[in-house]
Every structure is written in structure tokens, then in C-alpha cells.
Amino acid sequence: MVEPVLQINNLTKSFGALRATDGVSIDLRPGEIHALIGPNGAGKSTLIHQICGTVRPDSGTIRFAGEDIGALNTAQRAQKGLGRTFQVSSLAPEFSALRNVMLAVQAKQGSSFGFFRPVMRDRSLVDPAMAILERVGLADRARLPAAELSHGERRQLEIAMALALQSKAFLLDEPMAGMGPEGSKKLTGFLDALRREAPILLVEHDMDAVFALADRISVLVYGKVIATGTVDEIRSNPTVRTAYLGDHA
Numbered sequence: 001m002v003e004p005v006l007q008i009n010n011l012t013k014s015f016g017a018l019r020a021t022d023g024v025s026i027d028l029r030p031g032e033i034h035a036l037i038g039p040n041g042a043g044k045s046t047l048i049h050q051i052c053g054t055v056r057p058d059s060g061t062i063r064f065a066g067e068d069i070g071a072l073n074t075a076q077r078a079q080k081g082l083g084r085t086f087q088v089s090s091l092a093p094e095f096s097a098l099r100n101v102m103l104a105v106q107a108k109q110g111s112s113f114g115f116f117r118p119v120m121r122d123r124s125l126v127d128p129a130m131a132i133l134e135r136v137g138l139a140d141r142a143r144l145p146a147a148e149l150s151h152g153e154r155r156q157l158e159i160a161m162a163l164a165l166q167s168k169a170f171l172l173d174e175p176m177a178g179m180g181p182e183g184s185k186k187l188t189g190f191l192d193a194l195r196r197e198a199p200i201l202l203v204e205h206d207m208d209a210v211f212a213l214a215d216r217i218s219v220l221v222y223g224k225v226i227a228t229g230t231v232d233e234i235r236s237n238p239t240v241r242t243a244y245l246g247d248h249a
């Protein structure tokens, strides 16, 4: 069997009496989109936060690219290639799209911006950043401040930054949220291609997108994974239909 890129075992996190994730075990395999679905409050975001390091689990293990990353902080996990984009954007809104990607390129290179040279003329940062913006279809928006990009474009910019960090896996928390039908369609096509770059753990409420994209789906309810399977397996699973999908199936 192919070694998973990301292997989560028995992850548990309580907030007071509430078990937000309760013994969650899932994995992410090379080349796949693994969607994580479930009702509001099921623990999806809490799980993502534990994987990227912003929330510490009470117990359980997280292996990434063959290594236990449980003791690493968020920045160290990102440096290892865990690429994330959030419900709440992590972009610097006043910086141009290009400058945002340059920051990620620079973080990956491990160099600091030189004080004595104009950053925006540093070809070792500008060239790779522009190439990535072209790949995500944002080259013509490069000079605009991130704040002036549309919602969908900001998502693409976040993904561009994850690409700049040469991510080995992407954690995407509701990328379709707040998008109109056109934007969702465009982003769906984009994510479809992105999986060739690195596998994607996708938290998403937009079932059209999930059914179109997912190789596998895990369903989280009250902090527990109640089923993992292909789109067809999940759509026809009676427990899942009762707990979550209902008419969507």
C-alpha cells in the first residue's frame, strides 16, 4: 500500500465537557482529495487546527511525510510542507498579490529580505512568485493589493502561497464559502488540477463541489468519524444520510 502523506491517529480534543474531536483517525494519500464533511459544530475546523498546529490535541498522533509532527509549532509544520488556507484569510491585505507570494517564496528560501536592496526588484523572489501567480491565473492581478481582490481571487492567492512553500499537502477549510456559483465552479476546476501538485484535505459544506472533487469522503458527526468511503459509498450509506446528507444524497 502507498504510504499516506498525512496520517492522523486517534486525535482527541475537548473544550471543557465537549469533545470536539473524539478519537479521529483519517489519512491523506498521494494524489487524492479527501473531503471532510459533517454538520455545523461537528469538529471539522478543530481537526484542521490540530493538524496545522494552532490547537493542541489532548491525545493522538499526527504523522506527516513520514514524521511525527506533534511537537512542532505551526510555522515549523508549514516549513515541512503542510499548506493551509483558512475560513479566515491569512493574507497581508495591504500588500500586493505579488508581494504576498514573495513573502512565501522568501520563507521557503529561508532568507531574510535584504535591507539594502529594493525587495520588489529582487529577481530571486519576483520571478518564482510571478511564475506561481501565472499558474493560479492571477498574473494580471499581481500588482493589486490583496484587499482589492475578489473573494475567489483571495482564495487562489492563498493557494499560490501554499504552492510557493512547496506544500506536500493542502489543508483547505471551506474554500467555497461566500462564493457565487461562478466562483465555486472556477475554484472546483482549480482544485481538481491542484491535487496533481499535492493531496488535499478539504473541509467543505458545498456538496456539489465535494461530490465533484472527492476521491474519498469522511463524515464527522459529534467529533467522531462515522464513515469513510468513496462518493458513491458515502451517498448510499444510510447512517450518513440520516445524520447529515438527507436530501443532498
Ligand SMILES: Nc1ncnc2c1ncn2[C@@H]1O[C@H](COP(=O)(O)OP(=O)(O)OP(=O)(O)O)[C@@H](O)[C@H]1O
Residues within 6 Å of the ligand: 015, 018, 020, 038, 039, 040, 041, 042, 043, 044, 045, 046, 047
Ligand atoms: N476554542 C474553543 N473553545 C470552546 N469551544 C470550541 C472552541 N473551538 C470550537 N469549539 C466547539 O467545538 C465544537 C466543534 O467546532 P468546530 O468549529 O470544529 O466545528 P465545525 O465542524 O468546523 O463546524 P462548522 O461547519 O460550523 O465550521 C463546537 O461545538 C464549537 O462550539
